[in-house]
Amino acid sequence: MRDGPYFCGIDAAMDVVGGKWKALILWELHNSGIRRFGELRRGLPGVSEKVLIQQLRELEQDGIVYRQVYAEVPPRVEYSLTDHGRALNDALGPLGEWGSQRIERIGAERIPHHSG
């Protein structure tokens, strides 16, 4: 768990959500509600299995992502957002809006998103 010390709230939030994939994982779980590992990975083209496992583990340790394991054979594992994760995703809204305007402004390419 990342636990400071911190200069300010931004610092603490970035410690949890900083890095390319974490905000995208939040967004994916926010949109889909519940995701199995393979579904999450297909929704994030370019992420490696190792990196996604690590990012999910950190988000779970930080209380952002809830990991539910079902005692089946093979075991089924599902990921979803906790209340804190949902609040964090909401707090990222204005930043996403700013970023969308930036994409327009600089004419950046958008990666087609295959969710579901």
Add this chain to the structure above:
Amino acid sequence: MRDGPYFCGIDAAMDVVGGKWKALILWELHNSGIRRFGELRRGLPGVSEKVLIQQLRELEQDGIVYRQVYAEVPPRVEYSLTDHGRALNDALGPLGEWGSQRIERIGAERIPHHSG
């Protein structure tokens, strides 16, 4: 300049502001208006000169920070936020609020902030 391709607005925004020091640089410039290099560095205890130079250069290239050089001996260099930088700082507000609540929740230590 970081210019994608991107999955979404969060992705693009994180590309600009991700990493520990950039959000803090924004916050520092937002609070102070204009800062010389040495002032910025003193406001961010722990950042190395090399890293701060690199981060400021990237923020300048991304159109977030404005760098004004005065033809004095020795040259005076001042940093401030552009309009896009101010908008980005505003967009970080809710995230900072979430982070402050997290600091309270986990009982993290706060670094005393010597600005000015």
